[in-house]
Amino acid sequence: MAAERRRGAVLELAILRAAAEELAEVGFPGLTMDGVARRAGTNKNAIYRRWPSRAALAVAAYRQLAADSAELPDTGSLRADVLELLRGANRHWSSPLGDVLRGLLAGVGGEPELLRELQEASNDGGSALWLTVLGRAVARGEAPPEALHPRVATAAVVLLRNEFITRGAPNVPESVLVEIVDEVYLPLIRGRGARGPTSARSTSIE
Template structure:
């Protein structure tokens, strides 16, 4: 029986499913256009027309399999909000093996466009706007002096968690997430608020 020819989204879904399976089971080093084409039942030219590089193909599969954080936790307290937010983010980018992230970062280091795409995916997976919203509510409740914090501070818990994933692999245990919140983030947001000069306080919300 001749297989039905797939087009459009059906074909893209088959390709990205095959890419994700290879990334998840074999790692970035074993991701090739030939392997994906064979697994998806298509040809290498079909893949390369859609995704010219291996890094772009991997990123597309990661975007589909590990979407960014969608909801902002609102438990009524800063610590549980931070833990819930970080756990949800880890479930997103943490679904990507540390070896895959490390391979992507290494491969794209000399390619500005590809490196920018990786950074954009990382930024989307960290959702600084959600962190800003959590801190704004905490400031309103009086838990921290201010929510007027830099984009670097907003990224920090996600950067630390992602570093744990890259260096240590998965799963990222709940006690590690709690340690990032308790030992780093909570002291930092309190200290940053107290030490920030009044003249440096800008109107509006932090970068998102």
């Protein structure tokens, strides 16, 4: 008796899993629609109906690989929360999955929408995660409301990415993570308060 034909969400998940396995094995440069189709036991048309390009499929596959996204710390301290997020991101970027991510960032750099999806899906945490951590700090009185801006919230992890992407660091030392937090991130947060209408209010970031 012939196997039941897969359709809809079942087939889509099979394709994503196959693409994720291919991506983990060969990286973005070696990823092909033919290879994914063979592994998924389907044809290229079924893939193209869902993802219009190799890059779009690769980003979706990476999202499947990174399904266990960065945990949201809640230590009661902004400094400790940010350090925990950076440590998790550091482990991720130092792992084989980090190699996959670096290849994807280079490969989809010319497609802003895919790049945004990839950055949001990465285990270093998208802007929503960082805004949540910062929002908690605002509620505790540790940070001024003016700091709640996506570019401000993600500044620390952007600096960490820079260590890997532009400097080629295989792993970033703990001392650098602390420096990013203490010398750049927390002063930036304080500075946002000094520029806003609540500058007279004292904020404490321990």
